[in-house]
Amino acid sequence: MHVPPIPHLTAEDPQLATLIEAEATRQHDKLRMIASENYVSEAVLEASSTVLTNKYSEGYAGKRYYEGQQLIDPIETLAIDRAKSLFGVDHANVQPYSGSPANLAVYLAFLQPGDTVMGMALPMGGHLTHGWSVSATGKWFNPVRYAVNRETGRIDLDEVRDLALAERPKVIFCGGTAVPRTIDFPGFAAIAREVGAVLVADIAHIAGLIAGGAHPSPVGHADVITTTTHKTLRGPRGAMIMATAEHATAIDKAVFPGLQGGPHNHTTAAIAVALREAGTQDFRRYAHHVVANAAALATALTEHGFTLSSGGTDNHLILADLTSKDIAGKPAAQALDRAGIELNYNTVPYDTRKPFDPSGIRLGTAALTTRGLTEEHMPQVAAWMDETVAAALKDDEATIDRIAGEVRDLLAAFPMPGYRAA
Numbered sequence: 209m210h211v212p213p214i215p216h217l218t219a220e221d222p223q224l225a226t227l228i229e230a231e232a233t234r235q236h237d238k239l240r241m242i243a244s245e246n247y248v249s250e251a252v253l254e255a256s257s258t259v260l261t262n263k264y265s266e267g268y269a270g271k272r273y274y275e276g277q278q279l280i281d282p283i284e285t286l287a288i289d290r291a292k293s294l295f296g297v298d299h300a301n302v303q304p305y306s307g308s309p310a311n312l313a314v315y316l317a318f319l320q321p322g323d324t325v326m327g328m329a330l331p332m333g334g335h336l337t338h339g340w341s342v343s344a345t346g347k348w349f350n351p352v353r354y355a356v357n358r359e360t361g362r363i364d365l366d367e368v369r370d371l372a373l374a375e376r377p378k379v380i381f382c383g384g385t386a387v388p389r390t391i392d393f394p395g396f397a398a399i400a401r402e403v404g405a406v407l408v409a410d411i412a413h414i415a416g417l418i419a420g421g422a423h424p425s426p427v428g429h430a431d432v433i434t435t436t437t438h439k440t441l442r443g444p445r446g447a448m449i450m451a452t453a454e455h456a457t458a459i460d461k462a463v464f465p466g467l468q469g470g471p472h473n474h475t476t477a478a479i480a481v482a483l484r485e486a487g488t489q490d491f492r493r494y495a496h497h498v499v500a501n502a503a504a505l506a507t508a509l510t511e512h513g514f515t516l517s518s519g520g521t522d523n524h525l526i527l528a529d530l531t532s533k534d535i536a537g538k539p540a541a542q543a544l545d546r547a548g549i550e551l552n553y554n555t556v557p558y559d560t561r562k563p564f565d566p567s568g569i570r571l572g573t574a575a576l577t578t579r580g581l582t583e584e585h586m587p588q589v590a591a592w593m594d595e596t597v598a599a600a601l602k603d604d605e606a607t608i609d610r611i612a613g614e615v616r617d618l619l620a621a622f623p624m625p626g627y628r629a630a
């Protein structure tokens with residue numbers, strides 16, 4: 209049963225309520241390993257479904273374009289203050305609707321159409337919004353892209369520096385969507401300083417690890433920090449942009465009125481809740497546990513013959529090239545989903561296959577750590593993954609079904625925020 213309960217929805221729109229209840233059960237029964245997902249707390253769920261959704265509040269606290277902001281202003285200010293204190297930044301804007309609009313606001317703040325922006329190439333682990341060709345950021349600006357080193361699978365800062373010196377980007381993005389290794393923020397900052405670029409750290413994936421002290425912070429190195437709030441940070445779907453005092457006005461103007469209208473106040477409130485939670489000792493332990501689980505899983509997968517991009521992980525994320533398993537990423541991800549193990553197919557660096565049918569899978573430990581799984585469980589998870597991939601190659605659906613049952617049995621002992629057995 210969904211928690212908080214949804215009796216009014218069930219009465220008024222049973223068709224939709226049934227789908228939502230089924231999704232809650234699905235999330236309970238599956239080993240959710242999509243690296244960008246998590247389970248938010250029931251307090252976050254409550255905050256995001258309140259009457260705050262009824263209110264329009266274009267502008268910023270004290271400078272709104274509609275009346276009736278007596279309570280919205282302190283809610284948004286609370287979220288901002290919590291972001292500033294949690295990450296130790298001068299300025300925070302909590303209004304971006306999601307990670308992609310947050311990054312677009314950065315372009316609007318610092319670039320003119322056609323200006324040069326440097327980011328990690330998408331197939332190397334960068335995000336679409338870091339200047340990839342199909343994104344507005346790649347169409348309307350002049351993108352130059354760095355890669356990972358073919359041998360090590362890691363970013364080579366000498367190569368990044370050479371490219372930056374040759375291309376003189378105005379903005380450099382670091383961080384990404386499939387980067388299993390620690391981002392060297394001081395190293396990127398030195399390059400950005402040398403070429404006079406604004407350094408943007410996109411910490412969407414690792415924000416929770418940074419908040420919990422399990423990954424170095426970009427604060428003091430990056431001029432601007434963008435993040436989603438819904439991945440390791442364990443908040444609602446949303447985003448924030450943090451910046452040094454120097455760039456505060458440019459960022460705020462870019463978000464509103466540059467790119468957006470009214471902020472989603474229910475999301476702002478839920479972000480405030482998540483930021484309070486992320487400042488607790490419990491969350492610190494959680495962040496370290498996410499990393500320990502990923503390390504244990506990487507070791508176990510390697511023992512089962514999986515080839516990991518860069519040889520392992522420093523954070524919550526693992527990228528595996530399945531070429532050595534004689535299966536492509538997509539059929540493997542689909543079989544794993546049938547076995548109750550949910551992850552996504554993904555390109556690996558220097559992939560010879562196409563993005564819609566790539567060689568790899570990407571997985572992460574943020575959600576299963578929220579459920580309470582520990583390093584002890586990781587050898588079992590790796591063994592299930594190995595057995596499922598082998599079964600998929602033989603069309604052995606009986607084995608896949610058996611594993612799905614075993615996954616469900618294990619997870620029954622680990623409560624899920626947002627769900628209670630009826």
Ligand SMILES: Cc1ncc(COP(=O)(O)O)c(C=O)c1O
Binds near residue numbers: 308410
């Ligand atoms: C590094 C990074 N930046 C930005 C985004 C965009 O976030 P959203 O999907 O909320 O637009 C993502 C999403 O996965 C991401 O991984």
